[in-house]
Amino acid sequence: MAGPSDVDVDLSVAYVDATVPAADYLVALPVIAPLIMGAFLLMLRRQPHIQPMVAGITLAAVFLGNIVLALRVAESGPVFMAMGRWLPPFGISFNGDALGVFMALTSSLVALVCVIYSARSINGDGRRYGFYPFLLLLTAGVSGAFLTADIFNLYVWFEVLLISSFGLIVLGNSHEQLDGAVKYAFLNLIATTLFLIGVGYTYGLFGTLNMADLTLRIAESPDAPTGTLMMIFVFAFAMKAAAFPLNFWLPASYHTPNIVTSAIFAALLTKVGIYALLRLGGMLFPAAFGTFQDVLLWVAILTSLLGAAGALASSDIRKMLGFLVLSGIGAMFVGIAVASPDGVHGAVLYAVHSILVMAALYLAAGVIGRMTGSFDLRSVGGLYRASPFFAAMFLILVFAISGLPPFSGFWPKVLLVRAAMTAGEAWLTAAYLLSSFIAMIAIGRVWLFAFWRNGQQDGSEVAIQPLSLADQRAFLTPIAVLVVVIVGIGIIADPAVYMAGIAAAGLFDPTAYITAISPVAP
Amino acid sequence: METVLAVLIGIYFAASIYLMLSRHIIRLLLGAALLSNAVNLLIFTAGRLVHEVPPVVPYGLYAPEAVTANPLPQALVLTAIVIAFSIFAFLLVLAMRAYQVLGTDDTDHMRIAEPIETPRPPQGY
Numbered sequence: 061m062a063g064p065s066d067v068d069v070d071l072s073v074a075y076v077d078a079t080v081p082a083a084d085y086l087v088a089l090p091v092i093a094p095l096i097m098g099a100f101l102l103m104l105r106r107q108p109h110i111q112p113m114v115a116g117i118t119l120a121a122v123f124l125g126n127i128v129l130a131l132r133v134a135e136s137g138p139v140f141m142a143m144g145r146w147l148p149p150f151g152i153s154f155n156g157d158a159l160g161v162f163m164a165l166t167s168s169l170v171a172l173v174c175v176i177y178s179a180r181s182i183n184g185d186g187r188r189y190g191f192y193p194f195l196l197l198l199t200a201g202v203s204g205a206f207l208t209a210d211i212f213n214l215y216v217w218f219e220v221l222l223i224s225s226f227g228l229i230v231l232g233n234s235h236e237q238l239d240g241a242v243k244y245a246f247l248n249l250i251a252t253t254l255f256l257i258g259v260g261y262t263y264g265l266f267g268t269l270n271m272a273d274l275t276l277r278i279a280e281s282p283d284a285p286t287g288t289l290m291m292i293f294v295f296a297f298a299m300k301a302a303a304f305p306l307n308f309w310l311p312a313s314y315h316t317p318n319i320v321t322s323a324i325f326a327a328l329l330t331k332v333g334i335y336a337l338l339r340l341g342g343m344l345f346p347a348a349f350g351t352f353q354d355v356l357l358w359v360a361i362l363t364s365l366l367g368a369a370g371a372l373a374s375s376d377i378r379k380m381l382g383f384l385v386l387s388g389i390g391a392m393f394v395g396i397a398v399a400s401p402d403g404v405h406g407a408v409l410y411a412v413h414s415i416l417v418m419a420a421l422y423l424a425a426g427v428i429g430r431m432t433g434s435f436d437l438r439s440v441g442g443l444y445r446a447s448p449f450f451a452a453m454f455l456i457l458v459f460a461i462s463g464l465p466p467f468s469g470f471w472p473k474v475l476l477v478r479a480a481m482t483a484g485e486a487w488l489t490a491a492y493l494l495s496s497f498i499a500m501i502a503i504g505r506v507w508l509f510a511f512w513r514n515g516q517q518d519g520s521e522v523a524i525q526p527l528s529l530a531d532q533r534a535f536l537t538p539i540a541v542l543v544v545v546i547v548g549i550g551i552i553a554d555p556a557v558y559m560a561g562i563a564a565a566g567l568f569d570p571t572a573y574i575t576a577i578s579p580v581a582p
Numbered sequence: 583m584e585t586v587l588a589v590l591i592g593i594y595f596a597a598s599i600y601l602m603l604s605r606h607i608i609r610l611l612l613g614a615a616l617l618s619n620a621v622n623l624l625i626f627t628a629g630r631l632v633h634e635v636p637p638v639v640p641y642g643l644y645a646p647e648a649v650t651a652n653p654l655p656q657a658l659v660l661t662a663i664v665i666a667f668s669i670f671a672f673l674l675v676l677a678m679r680a681y682q683v684l685g686t687d688d689t690d691h692m693r694i695a696e697p698i699e700t701p702r703p704p705q706g707y
Contacts, residue, residue, distance in 0.1 A: 212658055219665045226672055230679075238680045239695040245673055246610055250602070253614075256621050256662060263655065264628030316695050375703040437703045509704065517704045 076145040083132070084141045087156040089125040090164050090203035093118055098196035108187035112179040115192040119172040119199065126165040133161045134559060138566075138576040140209075148209065148270040148577050155209035155272065157573050159408060159563035163335055164206040166412045169545070170327045170419045171199045173538040177423050178320045180534035181430075186231055186318065194231070195324065198224040202328050206335060209577065211259050211344075212269045214336065218252050218300075225329060228321045229313065240313030247309040251299035255336075258292040265289070272574040274344050286348035293340050294352055300333030301389050304363040310386060311370060315378035319426030322378060326385045327419035331411050334392050341396070342404060342567035349399070356397035357488055364390025364495035371502035377425045377435045377510075380502060381418070384461065387499045388414040394476050394492050398483045401564055406475030409560040413468040413549065417461050420542035421503075424454050427535050428510050431524050438517040440510040446524045450536060451511040453543045458507050460546045462500035468549035471557055587627045594620035607677045607687040614673065618666035622659045629655030 071077070097118040101111055133139060138157040142148065156164070175195065182191050201221030208214050225248075229241045263269055265284050266277045278286060295306070302310040310330070314322055341349035367387025374380040388410070395407025425435065427450060432440040444451040456467060463473035473496065480489040515521050527535065549556045566573055594616055601613030629652035637650040681687050684694065 212661075216661065216665070219669070223669060223672065226669075226676075230676065233679075235683050236695045238676070238683050239692050241676060242607065242680050242689075242692065243695075245676055246614065249614055249669060249673070250617070253617050253621055253666075257624065260621060260625035260628055260655075260658075263625070263658070312696055373703070375701045436701070438701065505703070 074147055074150050076142055076147060080141060080145065084139060086125050086129045086132070087139045087141050087154045087207055088143075089129075090122050090168060090207065091154075091200050093122050093125075094196040094200035094203070098193045098200065101193045101196065102190065105188055105190065105193075108184050111187050111192040112175060112182075115196055116172065116175045116179070118196060119168060119175055122199070122203070123165070123168040123172050126161065126168050129156060130161050130165050130559070133158050134562065137572045140576040149268045149273045152208070152210045152213050153270065153577065154207045155573060155576055156207045157563070157566050157576075158559055159335070159338065159566060160206040162408070162412060162559045162563055163331065163415075164203045166415045167202050167206070167328050167331075168199065170415055170542075171195065171202075171324065173541055174320050174324050174419065174423070177323075177426070177535060177538040180531060181320055181426065182318065189231055190227060191231055194224045194227040197221075198228065198324065198328070202332055205332050209271045210269050211262065211271060211274070211340070215252070215256050215259050218255060218332070218336075221329070221332065222248055222252055225325065228324070229317045231321065232318055234316070236316045240316035243309050244313035247299065247306075251296050251306075254292055254296035254299070258289055258296060261289055261292070270577070271339070271344060272570070272577045275570050275574060278344060282347070286345050287351055290341065290345045290348035290352060293345070294337070294349075294355075297333045297337040297340070298359065301330045301337065301392075302333070302386060303359050303389055303393055304366050304386075307363065307366070307386055307389075311379060311382045314382040314385070315376060319378070319422055319429065322381075323419045323422035323426075326381065326422055327415045330385060330389055331415055334389070334396075334407070334411055337396060338404065338407065338567060342399070343570050343573070346568075353397060353399060356393060357485065360390055360393035360397045361488060361491040362390075363387070363393055364492055365498075366390075368495040368498035368502065372498055374502075375437045377428060377437065377440075377506055378422070380506070381421055381425060384421070384499055384503060385414075385418055387495050388418065388461075390495060391472070391476060391492060394480055394488060397488065398479045398485065400479050400483060401568055402475055402482065403479035404567060405561050405564040406472045406479055408563045409475060409557065410469075410472035412556065412560065413460070413472050413546075416468060416542055416546055416549075417457060420457050420539055420546065421461065423535070423539050423542075424450075424457060427527070427539070428506075430531075430535070431527065432510070432522050433525065437506065437509045439522070441513040441515050441522045442524055444511040445514065446526060450539075451507075453536070453539055454511060455507055456543050456547065458500075458503050460550070461503055463496050464500075466547070466550040468546045468556075470550060471553050472560075583631045584627055587623060587631070591620055591623050591627065594623065605689050607680065607689065610689075611670075611673060611677055615666075615670055618662070618670070622662055622666070625655045625662065626659050629653075 138155050140155045142151050142153045144151055198221050201217045204217035205214055226245055229244055230237055266274055268274055299306040364387050367383045367390055370383030371380045392407045392410050395403035429435045434440055460467035460469045463469035598613045598616035601609045632651045635648050635650045637653050639646055684692055
């Protein structure tokens with residue numbers, strides 16, 4: 061090859077000469093492992109019995125890797141890796157900071173737990189049509205979105221998780237699912253396309269796609285029309301996060317698929333929208349984001365109240381949980397709207413808490429449906445007598461989602477209320493507290509009717525299908541794991557609160573994020 | 583040239599938004615296809631449009647001699663086209679299945695997942 065070898069080109073500004081230390085690959089592992097194993101599982105579609113095993117082992121490895129990564133990030137700051145050794149802004153790079161790694165760690169735990177639950181609830185058909193490959197690709201997309209340091213790459217991961225979620229939501233092919241999937245698919249596609257518009261304009265304005273590089277260039281050019289850009293991004297991510305008035309796809313679709321799919325969706329998908337809003341609004345465009353405070357304030361108030369009211373009005377437990385997801389999104393928007401370090405701290409911690417609790421609640425709803433044969437509040441009952449252990453776990457989840465001590469919901473609630481009060485937003489505080497009170501009534505009612513009440517609403521007996529021993533192991537263990545983590549965060553709050561704290565601080569002062577990518581640092 | 587394309591992109595966006603405001607799935611599909619093309623054109627235009635100047639650095643120099651088109655947006659557009667194409671294929675099949683199964687392509691009548699008359703939860707016990 062006739063290359064210009066005699067021309068003296070200094071490659072070191074664009075290219076990493078040294079070998080990448082093996083430990084740095086940890087930041088790419090949460091994406092690479094599920095991608096490869098997802099493709100591998102597609103080839104194994106005629107061996108449905110080993111699919112859950114392979115998916116479980118992959119996700120367990122990812123979870124362990126994420127723990128190591130999180131410890132390293134907590135100790136020494138963001139972990140950076142340049143793909144193909146091309147340095148930013150030329151190549152795509154991953155940069156795992158506290159926010160991304162914390163969210164990725166929590167998501168991988170939930171994905172792992174859902175795979176354990178699915179081993180007995182996803183039947184041969186679901187496995188043949190690719191439940192596990194879709195699940196792994198979804199995990200890859202979610203982790204990629206949390207860890208990437210390139211906004212076009214962020215868009216690509218959004219599409220990866222979107223297309224895998226399309227596959228999961230139609231799996232089973234019931235009339236309800238097709239109806240829900242049409243609304244889910246179109247509205248999410250529009251949101252993602254809007255995000256792409258924003259990315260196109262950002263590149264046109266600043267000539268770079270790397271987040272660290274962008275942060276510097278945006279701070280240097282106060283005259284750039286960042287307000288317009290931020291409007292597109294806020295619209296796109298609020299739609300992704302299902303914030304009012306862009307929330308209608310969520311209650312229309314989340315109750316239709318298999319309950320494991322619902323659990324994964326409720327735990328992960330909306331939080332990716334919240335994450336992207338925090339990353340772009342909080343770190344990249346802080347000045348422009350500040351002008352949206354008043355709008356976001358109303359979004360927070362209306363989303364949390366609408367979610368709580370919808371939960372109170374639903375008789376189907378799965379639908380009610382969908383509305384509870386909304387009220388949680390409202391709570392995260394409280395922190396985002398206040399935009400003080402305390403508020404964002406609370407929002408990050410709430411996101412982590414919500415990932416865990418919503419997954420556990422959906423899985424528990426699946427067990428309620430399996431034992432009583434119904435998801436309707438009027439015709440469930442008698443579960444306390446059938447399984448006191450399950451009743452106790454559900455009660456803990458009720459307390460956790462309502463934000464009572466000593467469970468994981470309490471600490472983010474304290475932070476959010478304190479941040480809203482410090483900012484002098486009395487109405488916001490009142491709306492948030494009212495919404496979480498109504499949500500507590502709604503979810504507490506499920507415990508009252510499904511567990512405490514012995515018969516159906518009209519007094520007739522509920523024909524309870526007791527769980528076999530194998531069923532108990534498969535269905536109650538995953539919920540128990542999540543409950544242990546939820547109680548653990550509630551009692552030993554320090555690690556989670558600390559991690560969320562450095563995540564929020566990293567958004568307000570991105571020096572560490574930028575210096576992890578040395579060549580573009582000032 | 584950029585001005586012409588900017589106007590064209592505006593027309594694309596207007597048409598796609600008009601189509602997507604419809605209740606009928608088939609129009610929504612056409613709107614989504616137009617929307618993704620509008621975005622692709624937008625990114626393409628953002629990378630400068632230059633006639634017949636290859637973005638190649640001549641031998642012995644560090645930068646191209648003339649102003650060239652930026653090849654990176656074109657790479658982005660390629661990625662976006664592939665993604666939009668695959669998602670559009672999925673949406674087509676989904677819309678067709680929904681039409682076969684639900685018997686309508688009017689979103690106002692697609693109310694199986696969200697019936698208008700939903701039962702109220704029990705008031706007390």
